[in-house]
Structures are given as structure tokens and as C-alpha cells.
Amino acid sequence: MAATDFKDYYAVLGISKSADADEIKRVYRKLARKYHPDMNPGDRQAETRFKEVSEAYEVLSDPEKRRKYDQFGQYWRQADQAGRAGSPFNPNGFGDFDGFEFGRYGSFDDFINELLGRMGADMGQDRSAQGRQRGATGYSTSSGNNLDTEASLSLTFAEAFRGTEKRLSVGGDTFTVRIPPGTKPGQKIRVRGKGQFSPMYTTERGDLYLKTEVAPHPFFQLDGDALVCEVPIAPDEAVLGAEIEVPTPDGSVTVKIPAGIRSGQSLRLRGKGWVTKAGRGDQLVKVIIVPPKDLSGEERDLYEKIKTSRKTDPRSQLKDVQL
Numbered sequence: 001m002a003a004t005d006f007k008d009y010y011a012v013l014g015i016s017k018s019a020d021a022d023e024i025k026r027v028y029r030k031l032a033r034k035y036h037p038d039m040n041p042g043d044r045q046a047e048t049r050f051k052e053v054s055e056a057y058e059v060l061s062d063p064e065k066r067r068k069y070d071q072f073g074q075y076w077r078q079a080d081q082a083g084r085a086g087s088p089f090n091p092n093g094f095g096d097f098d099g100f101e102f103g104r105y106g107s108f109d110d111f112i113n114e115l116l117g118r119m120g121a122d123m124g125q126d127r128s129a130q131g132r133q134r135g136a137t138g139y140s141t142s143s144g145n146n147l148d149t150e151a152s153l154s155l156t157f158a159e160a161f162r163g164t165e166k167r168l169s170v171g172g173d174t175f176t177v178r179i180p181p182g183t184k185p186g187q188k189i190r191v192r193g194k195g196q197f198s199p200m201y202t203t204e205r206g207d208l209y210l211k212t213e214v215a216p217h218p219f220f221q222l223d224g225d226a227l228v229c230e231v232p233i234a235p236d237e238a239v240l241g242a243e244i245e246v247p248t249p250d251g252s253v254t255v256k257i258p259a260g261i262r263s264g265q266s267l268r269l270r271g272k273g274w275v276t277k278a279g280r281g282d283q284l285v286k287v288i289i290v291p292p293k294d295l296s297g298e299e300r301d302l303y304e305k306i307k308t309s310r311k312t313d314p315r316s317q318l319k320d321v322q323l
Contacts, residue, residue: 009056009069017070021061028057033218037156047156054154054215147206149195150188155179157217161249161275170194170208177210182275184222185214219247225281227273228266232290233257246285248272255285263289 010017013027031053033039040046059065059076068076151170163181167174177191188209195206214222221228231246241259245252248269255267266284273281292299 007052007056009060012052012056013060019060024057024060028053028061029216032057032216036218037158039218050156050215051154054156058152058154058213147196147204148209149206150209150211152213153177153179153189153210154213154215155183156215157220160184160212160214163275179212182277183212183214184274185212187212220249222274223284225274225276227281227283228286229283230286230288231255232288233261235289235291238263238287238289248283257287261287263287 010019013019013024013031015023015027019027032050035046035050035053037043037047037050059069065076153166153168155164159179160183161181163183164179166177166179168177173194175191175194177189179189183189188211191208191210193205194208197205219229227249229247231244233242233244237244237257238261239259241261242257243254244257246255246269250272253269253272255269257267264286266286269283269285271280272283295303
């Protein structure tokens with residue numbers, strides 16, 4: 001990564017380096033709502049800004065990633081991979097890379113070349129010994145875990161739901177990856193032959209596994225195969241019943257609110273949830289009764305009349321409660 005490619009995640013979120021986890025979360029939620037593509041349809045700048053904000057939050061909200069980022073700056077991802085024993089950058093487990101001065105290299109490729117140069121003799125001796133133990137005349141590595149690599153892939157909620165194509169640049173290769181509809185957070189997408197080259201046999205290459213990270217949506221939440229959302233209704237709608245418009249991934253639909261519904265009760269919209277191989281999950285609409293804060297004089301008078309004429313006591317069952 002060139003120095004000009006470095007992103008100051010603190011500047012992206014507009015926070016100081018001393019910001020705590022609560023401040024980071026609060027600022028991110030505010031910016032994510034402001035720049036979310038669903039709130040800015042067709043606005044490319046807002047979409048780009050949303051992705052930058054999500055990427056910054058992904059790193060700074062994770063204590064370990066943040067520590068690496070603060071320590072290694074533009075080389076934090078490489079340092080994270082290099083420090084893991086068994087990774088393609090550290091297959092023999094040479095220990096912790098904390099304090100390693102990555103900045104003295106012109107590029108990370110220079111670091112890899114030097115690292116492999118130091119490791120080559122030891123690795124060659126180990127493999128020769130393994131070959132003799134197996135009684136083999138020659139020994140060659142296979143595309144196993146030592147050559148496979150993993151990277152994070154950030155998706156918007158809409159991209160994960162509908163599927164998309166991403167143009168990626170990894171290890172000097174630029175290629176397109178198809179993200180299937182219904183991709184979930186933490187899901188791994190395998191890209192064959194885009195992992196690391198064997199340090200000893202450069203014609204052999206492992207696979208790349210893209211671990212998906214899905215940015216939160218301001219309205220929908222994913223719960224298994226269901227989409228969950230909260231919809232506010234007025235007290236009179238709860239008492240008398242109503243028909244309201246509710247957003248779904250396919251557009252707004254009319255939902256009938258039954259009279260006497262309780263706050264927190266959920267209504268099910270079948271087939272409006274997450275994309276699955278078997279079809280679609282359901283959407284759960286959680287109803288929240290929201291009392292008005294600013295009443296007109298007429299509204300207040302009417303509520304006073306209801307109060308004085310009300311015959312039911314919602315807390316009558318509490319009268320006999322004892323410890």
C-alpha cells in the first residue's frame with residue numbers, strides 16, 4: 001500500500017484518537033444514517049462516503065484491529081497477517097511482529113521478499129526432512145491452509161441482500177468477484193487461485209477467502225433469515241386499529257394494525273425477509289406505541305375526557321402482587 005493510499009479513519013469519522021468505544025459508535029451511527037444509500041438514492045458521493053465511514057468503524061470498533069492500526073498505520077493489515085503463525089507471511093511461526101518497522105520498506109512486497117529470503121533456507125531444510133520421512137523422492141507443497149489467505153470484504157446492507165459484483169485488487173491481481181444474493185455477515189466467499197504463492201514453488205497458489213462484513217441498516221435488522229424492523233404508531237391507532245404503510249425490501253406494503261395491539265407486539269409479513277436458497281424469510285414488524293409529545297389544546301381536552309371516562313384499569317392485576 002502506498003503512503004498516498006492510507007486512510008485516516010479518525011479523520012473519516014471526525015473524532016480524536018482518544019475517542020472511546022461509545023463515542024465511536026455514536027458518531028458512526030449518525031454518519032451512517034446521513035450517508036446511507038437508501039437515504040441518498042443515486043448519490044454516488046454519499047455512497048462513497050458511507051463506505052468510507054463503514055470501513056473506518058469496522059477497524060476502530062474492534063479493539064485488536066484498532067491497536068494494530070494505531071501501531072502500524074498504513075501497514076496495519078499486513079502486520080496483522082504477518083504476526084499470525086501459520087499465515088502465508090509467517091508459516092513457521094516466527095513469533096510476534098509487534099514493533100517491526102514496516103515503514104522502512106518501500107512497499108509490502110519488499111518486506112515479503114526480504115522475509116522469504118530469510119526463511120528460505122530453514123523452510124527448504126524442513127521440507128527435505130519431511131520428504132525423507134515420507135519416503136518420497138521429491139516433495140511439493142499443496143494448496144493447503146498455509147497458502148490460503150483471508151481478507152475482509154465490506155458490503156452495504158442492500159448489496160448483501162440483492163447480491164453484487166466487486167472489483168478487487170489483491171496481490172497485484174485485479175479481478176471481479178460475484179457476491180450472491182442473501183450473503184450474511186461472517187460468510188466466507190472462496191476465490192480460487194487468488195491466495196499466496198508458495199514461497200518455494202511459485203507456480204503453486206492458494207485460495208482467497210473473503211469474509212463478509214455487512215454494514216448496519218438504519219431501519220432493517222437481520223435475525224437469522226428474518227428481517228426485523230420497528231414501526232411507530234399513535235395511541236389512537238393502537239386502540240382503534242389502523243392501516244399503515246410499512247417499508248419492505250420490495251417497496252412499501254399496507255399492513256393492518258388490529259385494534260388493541262400492545263406496544264412491542266410483532267406482526268409477520270411472510271416472504272418479505274432475507275434471501276435464502278429456499279426462497280425468502282419473513283419480515284417481522286415490531287409495533288411501538290408512541291405517545292405525542294406536543295399536544296394541541298383540543299387534543300389535551302380529548303385525552304382528559306378519555307381519562308375521566310375510562311372504565312378499565314390496565315394495572316388491576318397488580319393489586320394483589322406481593323413479595
